[in-house]
Amino acid sequence: MREQRRKDAVWQFLTYAFVVTMVVVMMVPLYWMLVAATLPQEQFLQFPPRLVPGTAFLDNFAALQERLDFVRTIRNSVLIAVIYTLLSLVLCSMAGFAFAKYEFKFKEPIFYAILATLVLPIQLLVIPLFLLMAQLDWTNTFRAIILPWAANPIGIFLMRQNMKSIPDALLESARMDGATEIQIFYRIALPTMRSSLAALAIILFLFQWDLFLYPLVILESADMYTIPIGLAQLTGFQRIYYDQIMVAATLAIVPMVVLFLLLQKQFVSGILAGSLKE
């Protein structure tokens, strides 16, 4: 008994030690980014690196703002990511519901065709999409960034899997009570999907937030840049503006952190939902 307890304690200690080590490994780069954002470039380039925060954050931000108008860049990113996330949530959940609960011709082939688009690398899509947008005269617009990805295959897949867990009897009884299909979707199906929608919202937001190559080609003027495009402008040949890059990177993660904190409870259960069949 005592032996067992000791074994458990050792295991617990090792587990905690492993977890703490991993947390440190993951947090050190973030901490270094936060510290570096407060240092002037010459202190950033010192070795060994300084690990105590400095006082140059506002100066670095001012330089960044002058160079790039970073406030506008953040605003562009937030605007695009929020609109995209909302639109994509609607489309993905509707498509997921249809694939999960309706029978129609070629349902399976269509679903697998949508899934198959996941294997297409974005580099392959950039030129055809750019040409399409140029023909529509949509280059340098936000809609060109939002619409092509609105029906997200991962989102459709995730929602289909989750929607499958809704009992058919529930939907059937709603129909018997006279509910229309749209009412069934909005009033019955969607409210049970809150945690899945929260998880999907984070995935979609992050996808759009990080998108680089496609917006780089589509967004032509500096006043339309998103954060990744703005960050890429800070790396030159003779000089890399580390101080400004670190400020920009620090500010860039704030909306993501806020979104995650707001939705974190639902996130885990949403990701796990639908993964087990009862």
Added chain:
Amino acid sequence: MKGAGIAGLAGLAGCIGTGDPESGGDGSDGSDGSDGSDSSDGSDGSDESDSGNGMASEINVWGWDVAARALMITSEEYESENDATVAVEEFGRSAMKDRLQTNLLSGSGAPAVSMLESVDGPSLIDTGSVAPLSDEIEEAGVKDDFISGKWEALTVDGDIYALPWDTGPTAVYYRRSVYDEHDIDPDGIETWADFIEEGQKLPDEQYMLNLPEGDLSGVWRYQFRQLSGEPFLESGEVNIHNEKSLRVARNIKEIYDADIAANIEGWTSAWFSAYGDATIASLPSAAWMEGTLRAELPDTAGDWGVFKIPALESGGPRASNWGGSNLMIADQVSDDKKARGWDYLQFSLATEEMQLAMYDEYGLFPALETTYEDPVFEEELDFYDGQPARALFAEVAQEAPGYRFTEDTPEVSQAIETELQRMINGEQSAEEAVQAAAETVAENTDRDLA
């Protein structure tokens, strides 16, 4: 100092013309004018067309970093002398390359004029999306005004596709205080063997140079080029396993084995710090490095000197090149934009006044050889403790051989990097390293060995 800019240099450069088409380009070559653009009729419906001379009234230009800002100097001057707008857009380096490549390949959205690094020349030209400029260059008679080593990377099948801008003549930057303290005589270093021998005078905690494992291919390339080595024959065969390449590989191994080299990844904080506190006493690089040292290590100003990179054997060549850019015109733009673009190219790059202005303000070392006669190259510079370093760079620029960049240049870099790393780690000999690299490149690029 910075404010001296154009007005001062205009005086230095003398009356070399305005670059205005009406006044005959750079005026120094006796060409009649305008720019060979008469053939373009500008009739493609561009709403920015200038009715008079077949040139668009507005063009856009892409560049990165200080180069873009240098173009803003010339665009401002150009606009003041011409009834035209030249809109310069500044990007990050790799961001611009990604975007430009997509725009060129898709045939839409590219700017009239953009920067083109020599190393990227053939791969972009091969896409068929860059406008040939041979006729314009010939008509303007400016080819001989530029250093000869620039043209090879810009020429495909006999046609020239860009006008040279800046170049990267190599030299060894060294810390005067360290050399003085340890009795190292830079004038006495003629060969790499001398360099290694002098490096032995430094104490254990100080290094003569940096030889990072991740950038052996860069070192190999400038030394291979120094020997007039060409990675591919004109007929296309892989040629990196020849005697010159072997000589360079052995040299790198000798430097490494002599324990005079630090191994610090470039452009990191540790790297800057090692040059800042003189842990590393010398830096083989190119003329553009001065701008970085001035900006990032301002406290070291006045303690630097430069000498030509050592020869691989006594009496051998001591000039090479590292980097350099050009300006190109996209083939997809209308004829009137091409005409305006060429006129702007000629104004910015083929006139001494503008090249010197960009050099003075942003350190872009001109590829326009005629500028080297300007007194500015004889100036004693405080940064180099009074050494007239520009004259040395100008001499090197004129001596540096050309180099055959191709779309497969990245394959060469990767293979050389891998095999030379194995060599310095003692896993194979220099002969085996260059042979293995050549075979890898041949296999990956479907080429034959020379």
